[in-house]
Amino acid sequence: MGTAHSVVIVGSGFGGIGMAIRLKQAGVHDVVVLEKAGGLGGTWRDNTYPGAACDVPSHLYSFSFEPKTDWSRRFPPQAEILEYLWHCARKYEVLPRVRFGTEVIEARFDEGAALWRLSTNDGELSARILVSACGQLNRPALPSIAGRESFAGAGFHSARWDHDVDLAGKRVAVIGTGASAIQIVPEIARVAERLTVFQRSAPYVIEKPDRPYREWEKSVLASVPGAHGLSRAKIYARYESRALGFVKYPKLMKVMADRFRKNMHAQVPDPGLRARLEPDYPMGCKRILISNDYYPALTRANVELVTEGIDRVVPAGVVTRDGVEHPADVLVYATGFQSTGFLAPMKVTGRGGRELNERWRDGAEAHLGITVSGFPNLFLLYGPYTNLGHNSIIYMLESQFRYVMGCVEAIRRNGLDWIDVRPDVQDAFGREMRERLRSTVWEAGCDSWYMTSSGKVVNNWPGFTFAYRRATRRPDPRDFVARRASAS
């Protein structure tokens, strides 16, 4: 099994890289980051589709400990975020710790040795502490449409964009109208001969207050002490206030709904098209999207919105249930991700041979989204109940770094083999989540990627992010059972 490392982190997105930096700063040097892909970046490495950008302003979608004052725009484009993450990995010297091209297939807790035994495509290794930083959105979901394999042209998922395919002058079909699609559609509409957009469920799209930063703004941000912090704090407060509508008073969503309607009316003159773009579920139930060019793109002469359901894919295009064939040379699946499986397809076995996927058969559960009873010294980043509809995931990740560091320090200080969250503590947290989620807009009657197939919302945090930060400030020793090294 080779040497046992102090900490192994799985994944090198914002979660894995940030965690590695925090461990290094705390003097934990024997850390390995395993990354299945050939480069770091997770979401921002994989999603290179035209128009890919973040929905959270740049000053907030970045680590608090590494402010960047020269973002090109208010909302950062994908390439800039990816570059930022590489910069962080280099500056804080964690790059040498990353083993690219190494996928963890299986993790098994060896109770006798108090170690996690990992099997990867590139051999085996062991770790005292295992951190999963696999993200919620990195396994593309392809729809089970009949005939998909028969398509004669190029077909790919938005997160696996084929840049060798030139879309200029082509007939392109985009399946899906979610967060990625609304960024892709305007870009393709500009170059394609024809663009057909297949919509199953209309999104709520509001205006995006985006623009390039002016040179003088960048100099102020770089040279005036506190300017960047102030900008970040203002954005944080503005976004955080939206949690009220999502989780506390869904009626407040009416204000946002008015904004949506005003925006659509201004951008879509045709009442027929507007009617087809009207969502049939409460606002906020699915992610609210921001764009200034999605609706205008749909009004272009070379773009068609199809709301009839898809029956099958044929070699020459897509056939809808009404029997109409929509010819296409290129098929883009903007169909989202397998979001509720978290660590899957990794096989994770804890104490007593219990398997995580089995434990999570009815939906993923973890205390504070971080620890799972029966799986000692395993810490999840961006785990269940920690996604947001209204603010930056980086903020949540930084709360989790701090909590995990508290656990790592407690293990070291007290000479412990392991700590394991008590089942009653995890259950109580799960019950609280269920209770609080019941009154949120996410359970107001729509299917979304926040839900398991049985209709249980497992992805989202039903509250303010500052409340999550408070809850994760430091681990409470009473929440855990522990085994002292001497006992082994």
Ligand SMILES: Cc1cc2nc3c(=O)[nH]c(=O)nc-3n(C[C@H](O)[C@H](O)[C@H](O)COP(=O)(O)OP(=O)(O)OC[C@H]3O[C@@H](n4cnc5c(N)ncnc54)[C@H](O)[C@@H]3O)c2cc1C
């Ligand atoms: C298109 C898109 C747009 C988004 N926009 C926003 C936004 O506007 N605001 C926001 O807050 N969030 C957004 N998100 C969410 C985004 O995923 C998070 O903000 C953040 O990037 C998650 O970082 P992460 O490190 O937790 O996960 P990821 O970035 O998903 O990284 C996980 C890494 O783990 C690796 N990995 C997984 N399994 C294994 C394994 N078994 N072995 C080895 N390596 C493995 C993956 O290859 C990947 O590199 C968006 C997501 C997507 C897909």
